Amino acid sequence: MQRWLFAFAAWLVAAAATAGPVTGTLAVKTRPGTTAAPAVVYAEPLDAAAPxxxxxxxxxxxxxxxxxxxxxxxxxxxxxxxxxxxxxxxxxxxxxxxxxxxxxxxxxxxxxxxxxxxxxxxxxxxxxxxxxxxxxxxxTPWVAIADARGQWALDLPAGRYRITAVSDRATPASIEVAVGTSAAIAPPLALDESQFTPTAHKNKFGHDYPAAAYKKP
Ligand SMILES: [Cu+2]
CATH class of the missing domain: 2.60.40.420 (Cupredoxins -  blue copper proteins)
Known part of the structure; x- marks a missing residue:
């Protein structure tokens, strides 16, 4: 029994160690003439608490x-x-x-x-x-920033995950993916920044900044 348990534990470790990177692509719909904001991609395990x-x-x-x-x-x-x-x-x-x-x-x-x-x-x-x-x-500890082409990669142990993309110009979008013991490609993710309108933010008191604050030094 003990030997069996040991073998099982060793298999689990091997499975965790050999789970390959999960890669995917993120498409961002932008307003004409703008480039996409850097997007964050993170994975939350669905079958266990995130470490x-x-x-x-x-x-x-x-x-x-x-x-x-x-x-x-x-x-x-x-x-x-x-x-x-x-x-x-x-x-x-x-x-x-x-x-x-x-x-x-x-x-x-x-x-x-x-x-x-x-x-x-x-x-x-x-x-x-x-x-x-x-x-x-x-x-979760599994987080990355997608590159300029929208490519991302996360090293995940085997299991099921919800993968979420978010930027400061778009509402989050999620997909689910099952990770086995080898490299996996996630379904595509998409963010919509086209509704984002840049507006001047307020200062820490919730007021407009003085006009002079916008002048270059
Ligand atoms: Cu400053």
Whole structure:
């Protein structure tokens, strides 16, 4: 019996180890003359709870921009926001479920935020309205950003998954996929950004930025 159990356990490990990457394509419908926003793709297991694997990530403030502009992290992760500019910056988000404000800070300083709940966070600076970032906090460790051609890949253990794509210009779209012990190709995903209208966001108090804030330095 014990030997059988051992053999079964070894098979499970082998199955997990040999499950190949799941790849797929994401098509994005855009408004004429625009390019698609970077899209986040993540996989949630359907037959078990997703393991919790938080990590440490960095979203730099440089050249009066957040770099990268899109970040995808597993829930529980900590994101640092170092200021590498000569001017002061602020970091805030009014997005549910956990809006936050890291205050004002200068070059060489960094503040961080631990995201304890999944959500799609639009991140801004209260001084510079052109600074925008999108942080997707997802309830699973399996997350990627699709490349410019819409290709994505996730290394998933065998099992069934819901795979979701989302960007800050489109509502999420999902498919389901069963992963065996070899590489798999997922059904195509599609996002519709065509209804997205760019609008000026509000400052951290919910007010318009002063006109002077939009002027180049
Ligand atoms: Cu700023």
């Amino acid at each position: 919790r694997r938080p990590g440490s990530f960095t979203l730099t403030q440089k050249g009066r921009a957040f770099q990268p502009s899109v970040l995808a992290v597993p829930v529980g992760s900590t994101v640092s926001f170092p200021n590498q500019d000569l001017v002061f910056h602020n970091v805030f988000s009014l997005s549910a479920p956990e809006p936050f404000d890291l205050g004002l800070y200068k070059k060489g300083e960094s503040k961080s935020r631990t995201f304890t709940r999944p959500g799609l966070y639009r991140v801004f600076c209260n001084i510079h309205p052109t600074m925008t970032a999108f942080v997707a906090v997802v309830p």
